Amino acid sequence: MKRPTVLLPLCLILVLSITLPITLANGEKPVVVTTTSVLGSVVKDLAGDSVELMVISSPAVCPAHYDIKPSDVYAFSKADLILYHGFEPWVDSLVKASGTNASLVKVSGNWNIPTGIANYYVQVANVLEKNLELNVSSKLNTVLSELNETSSILKGKAGALGVSNVKVITMKWLKPYVSWLGFNVVADFGPPEKLSSADVEKLVETGKTEGVMLVISNLQSGTAFGESLASEIGAVHVVLTNFPWTDPESNTLTDVLKKNAETLFKAVEFHEIQLTVLKVKSELNLYKTLSYSLIVVVIVEAALIGYMVRRRS
Numbered sequence: 001m002k003r004p005t006v007l008l009p010l011c012l013i014l015v016l017s018i019t020l021p022i023t024l025a026n027g028e029k030p031v032v033v034t035t036t037s038v039l040g041s042v043v044k045d046l047a048g049d050s051v052e053l054m055v056i057s058s059p060a061v062c063p064a065h066y067d068i069k070p071s072d073v074y075a076f077s078k079a080d081l082i083l084y085h086g087f088e089p090w091v092d093s094l095v096k097a098s099g100t101n102a103s104l105v106k107v108s109g110n111w112n113i114p115t116g117i118a119n120y121y122v123q124v125a126n127v128l129e130k131n132l133e134l135n136v137s138s139k140l141n142t143v144l145s146e147l148n149e150t151s152s153i154l155k156g157k158a159g160a161l162g163v164s165n166v167k168v169i170t171m172k173w174l175k176p177y178v179s180w181l182g183f184n185v186v187a188d189f190g191p192p193e194k195l196s197s198a199d200v201e202k203l204v205e206t207g208k209t210e211g212v213m214l215v216i217s218n219l220q221s222g223t224a225f226g227e228s229l230a231s232e233i234g235a236v237h238v239v240l241t242n243f244p245w246t247d248p249e250s251n252t253l254t255d256v257l258k259k260n261a262e263t264l265f266k267a268v269e270f271h272e273i274q275l276t277v278l279k280v281k282s283e284l285n286l287y288k289t290l291s292y293s294l295i296v297v298v299i300v301e302a303a304l305i306g307y308m309v310r311r312r313s
Helices: 002-027 037-050 070-078 090-099 113-133 137-163 171-183 198-212 224-231 253-312
Strands: 031-034 054-055 082-083 102-108 167-170 183-189 215-220 236-240
Touching: 031 037, 031 070, 031 113, 037 054, 037 082, 037 137, 037 253, 054 082, 054 224, 070 090, 082 113, 102 113, 113 137, 113 253, 137 171, 167 171, 167 198, 171 183, 171 215, 183 198, 198 224, 215 224, 215 253, 224 236, 236 253
Parallel strands: 031 054, 031 082, 082 102, 167 183, 167 215, 215 236
Antiparallel strands: none
């Protein structure tokens, strides 16, 4: 009659021995879900392996156009902390579908200029400490120091290259960044799919009238329109990214800041080469014209001399 009393504790111990390690293993790292690679890159840079990170939307597409998948619902359901910007139209749907109990924190603002990048890092660092008790202040200070150094170097290069004399038309989301570098932005355009024919005509007119050198597209918003506009007005087409993780060299927002600047600087140099080539071609055409004219003069003179000789004889 005492056997059940003995077996019950043994069963409990057996169950705990099986489930407890799993619970501890799953609880070792808090799960942080971010809606974009912008937020994901900041979390990864600050927290590293201290958290399990899941990023919802692909860095290659605009989050507003992202189509959610069943795996996204699963990610939300497993999250301890969810970070979002506020412009993603699908966040509420994922929250409801997943039944998540995670803390949902909005981190917003511009992220493609140095002050905006610093703001994102500070916001995320505070969120990690408040919600997950992760102190990342040391890493934060390192990142901000490197950001300041990179910003100074890029501004110096931009000044030396004389970008203030370079007129550009840029995709609207990139205007703050392009202006920060010092380029002369004469016009900007919104998402290409929302442009009217009148908008396009005005951009073409402005581009030709102002002598625009560069047309800048945002990778995530589509590049076909920018390429067409550049071809129409005789400018160089440049494609920048607004999100990290679009290539192996763009791991952080500071990496994106640097890579986009280098892309623009190369485009300016390429435009100058194009101008030099056009100048050389123009001079060659002039020399050809002068040569042809000289040949004509020589022929006429020879004909006149021959005529005079024949008359005297």
